[in-house]
Amino acid sequence: MKRITVKEVEQKLDNGEKLNIIDVREVGEVATGKIPLAINIPLGLIEFKKQDLDKNENYIIVCRSGGRSAQAVAFLESYGYNVTNMDGGMMAWEGELEF
Structure with a gap:
C-alpha cells in the first residue's frame, strides 16, 4: 500500500499541484471540514462509485485517522486503481479546511 504523510499532501497543495483527494468519511464528519477540493465518497459507497x-x-484517500482510508485503498487497489493512503487522516491535518 502506498502511503503519503499529511505534510507531504500540504506541501503538494502549497506548490499548486492538482491532487485528486477522496475523503471516505461519512457526510456528517465531512461537514466539520475537509481538505479543499476533496470529494466525499463515504467508505460504504466506494464499491458503487x-x-x-x-x-x-x-x-489520495483520506478519512478521520487513516483506518477507513486504508480499507478503501486496499479495495480500490484490488481493482487496479492508483491510490495512496494519507497517514494520520484528518486528525493530523493542519492545513486549510473547506466547509
Missing part, C-alpha cells in the same frame, strides 16, 4: 474513477489518475 469506483466506476466513476479513472484508473489512469492517482487518488
